Amino acid sequence: MAADRGDAALEVLFLPFATGALAWPRAGDVPFLRARDGWPLREAARPGLICEQSFRPEADALARSGWRVRDAEAVDAESGDDAASHPLVLLLPPRQRDEARALFARAVASCAPGGVVVACMPNDEGAKSGEADLKALAGLSGSLSKHHCRVFWATVDASSTDAARLAEWSTLDAPRPILDGRFVSRPGVFAWDRIDAASALLAAHLPDDLHGRAADLGCGYGYLSVELLRRCPGIVSLDLYEAEARALALAKRNLDAFAARLPLGFHWHDVATGLPQRYDVIVTNPPFHAQGRAERPDIGRAFIAAAADALHPGGRLWLVANRHLPYEQVLDARFRTVRTVAQANGFKIIEAVNA
Template sequence: MSAHDDPALDTLLLPFADGMLRWPADGRVLFLHARDGWALRRFPLAGLVCEQGFKPFADALARTGLAVVAQAGGRFPLVLALPPRQRDEARALLARALDHLEPGGVLVACQSNLEGARSGEDDLDRLAGLAGNLSKHKCRVYWTRADALDAALHAQWRALDAPRPILDGRFVSRPGLFAWDRVDAASALLAARLPDELAGRGADLGAGWGWLAAEVLARCPRVTAIDLYEAQARALELARRNLAEARVPVGFHWHDVRAGLPARYDFIVSNPPFHQGRADEPRIGQDFIRAAAAALRPGGRLWLVANRHLPYESALREGFASARVVAERDGFKVIEALKA
């Protein structure tokens, strides 16, 4: 998302621009799910702490000189939040935001109408009571001073983000991640087509909570090491737990794959993301393919699954000596590409 085209961020800061709320005199502000943008630059930012677990957004914030953490601590007179669309994750974020609020402080949150703004506002009202709200840019900003905190509901919603067992207890996951409580059909198709002769050091790009990497190790006995690359810190934390007893060394990298990979590999597997918000964004997968081509050793192989309609062929031709569609089913295609 462009730093100059972020309606939710613009609307989040509207109560301060309009004089309805005041920026803390000491400048101490916590921003959960933080994003950078021109609207933020209208305020003193020396005391701003940005919590952002999505690596591309975290890198963008850090490049502008802001303080960025993957997990915040402490209490603040002002907490800003951009809750996600998934409701359990959003409720957990609101509950945790209140934990970071000083007595007498203000929590301000904003969502677009298409991302659950009305539900988010209703949830905060139930949780702590509303002190105000505004609508603009097809978004809603709403805030509380926590004068009417429901302690029982607060505890209940705080626990919604806790890792929980899935798939008969074989793995742990949490709401808000891609296919958080199931094996998605694309990854299942890719795993079923992987050859058992995959060997050496491999990588999983966009590894999520670790299911595909676990399948690689279960199906391919000659694999000697595997690195997981994942942009979502919340997912990578779970992957560490899910592969804690792996039979080979496993590396866990909070990393934006599009920036390139720091190591060389004999094989790479990937079910790359292809959405930016609600829109298809094939450039993400194309960048994953280019990163894989640069990181594979000569003769190395990329095993990729993608939606059938996504235009990845040109990126495959640029980086690989050959590529073939191994399987097609349920709207997905599995591709094997060979590095020259």
């Protein structure tokens, strides 16, 4: 899902450089946190740019375009990668405010004295709050608006940085126990502080006779995988697929108790591109949004197609989805039998058996 001319926030992020309000540094690495690919990156020379992205489709798009890409989960805080040495840090903050504040703190902490943090957000996704947060953390040097987005920046130095706030915000998205310690999660991950109602409904309807090699597509922090293994002793191995690296790292921790019982695989992977292995059982609560607010039922249909291709003959797909999502056509086309097991609270549970 590479950015294009419809990615207004990406375009407006570079507006201060296009207008001359800011100058691109002549030397030094320039981290771009939550980077997305698109024509604004290629509109002018961007020496030193390092793109950081934990969402696999966006990371793949950046890599295909030839940018240096690193996964945020692979950045070792002790390695010096985030030391206060960068002349410029770019940022497309997420909507979740604790996650965004933690990212602002990382950006400020990684700037050299006199370095600049530049961020951009759509107006309807928290631009006003984001601008206020950066101002409270490090002062504000300027801002511009265009295409219903706001780009804002701060010149970082000790006199304008709120050290106490910096320390506090640096830990706002740290992993922590949730649900009385049953799981570890963190802000910004889907349904991060609760059990998603759709996944809970699917778990409650999983039959205990599911057996063989299994996969969880879009595993999140691992709730559905835990329930599958708890309820179905016939599962002999489980692969977890997740496009968001921050969630996958949590799933590894949350499945640790099962590691001695059966083989587990953890895959930072865009399921929509297909699966590399074959399975007897697949469970999924497929996403129907990407990183924006618009509904994307095509993602769910791609998950279903990937499951059909990956299941052995007679293999079983157990799926939960919002009741209104139009998945029946692809299910009927790709599976031998399809049945609606339950409908409740706006969701539907479907079992589909492969030909």
